[in-house]
């Protein structure tokens with residue numbers, strides 16, 4: 419079964435738009451409707467916030483057994499990245515030898531094709547990361 | 552709240568059971584448990600069944616009614632409810648049944664768990680399991696389920712110096728225990744070298760660091776402690792039943808060297824039982840990957856954070872160790888039919904507490920703990936059982 423078939427368009431995926439809590443200032447990605455720290459106090463105060471796109475590799479793995487929509491891409495690197503704004507996200511690291519990838523490596527977001535849905539031909543885009551200069 | 556006891560249990564063989572359907576497995580486990588407890592259909596007030604994704608594995612939803620039909624209980628119209636929390640579905644079904652009995656709403660309840668995973672191809676099974684993680688923010692970007700645990704494994708290795716050999720020692724120990732379990736899927740002993748030489752799935756996790764894809768079912772019968780004595784001379788008391796939830800996605804958690812849901816559920820369980828981690832004689836923990844067992848024995852308070860790998864390598868969790876972990880063979884060797892796992896863990900606790908674990912019987916088995924996890928840590932369920 420194709421995963422892509424039922425994906426809505428999620429603009430936050432390629433714009434890296436999260437939310438900032440107007441009460442405590444914490445930044446969340448993916449966007450949250452409510453701040454888990456401030457809860458009630460944050461209602462109506464969650465503002466859109468565009469991440470700078472820079473962060474640090476917190477941990478990483480090289481995937482050798484891919485899911486259907488990544489078949490043929492293996493091996494590829496997936497990292498848990500701490501964004502400079504303090505939130506974490508999971509994404510692929512591209513344009514980089516696996517040997518170069520390490521915990522603490524500075525990375526920046528770039529926007530790439532994630533997958534193509536064979537039936538509809540719709541191309542899904544999203545963020546990936548590369549080594550920051 | 553009143554006290555609750557387990558009075559019987561049953562499991563099917565775990566493995567690739569081509570000749571058996573999901574319904575066959577549910578019926579077999581349920582009937583075995585009912586016979587073991589010595590109860591009759593008229594004694595049963597309700598049923599709970601844990602299952603992760605029968606809809607995608609075999610195209611069958613509505614497991615509550617399915618369980619009622621195949622156990623011969625449909626004409627009595629006994630209420631039967633399906634519970635889902637990915638790989639923690641079984642444990643959560645027991646927590647639900649426990650609350651129903653403890654509250655006094657029901658007296659005697661059958662709690663089962665089942666998954667029939669090998670009717671689809673291995674790749675499709677892996678894809679279905681990935682639905683335990685966040686589709687939108689993890690799976691979409693190429694993170695697999697082993698990949699998420701690999702991220703935690705690398706983090707743990709970096710922070711505490713945990714080694715691939717220490718990870719492998721968990722699999723070796725569990726296969727040793729499983730070799731003595733007639734119901735286990737893989738009864739073959741393995742070595743550290745075999746684990747390290749097996750195919751890399753998600754670096755640093757090899758194929759033999761991962762639990763397999765399995766068909767199987769398990770069931771237990773619970774009732775109020777007062778009533779338990781009417782049915783059996785050998786009831787086992789549930790000292791604690793606790794659940795904690797967390798963000799479904801790994802990136803949404805507060806830390807990556809532990810499962811915060813496990814730490815919180817453990818805190819609640821120890822408080823309910825009025826005991827400390829050192830009071831636990833043995834445990835079945837959720838070793839879906841070797842790193843998961845290492846984090847679990849730390850998060851449950853058996854070893855200090857960061858020392859789980861060393862403890863495993865030194866044999867402290869072996870059958871004759873300080874605290875035997877996964878005497879059944881764990882998910883790794885016994886197999887991991889996701890919905891059944893949480894109940895199969897309780898079955899093993901019952902065997903040990905009743906002194907019926909045969910070759911793998913440990914010496915001191917008075918208080919046992921079962922730890923069941925959903926996804927990469929979005930749900931944790933803990934039960935503490937005591938022989939009385």
Ligand SMILES: [Zn+2]
Nearest residue numbers: 439442453456
């Ligand atoms: Zn806030």
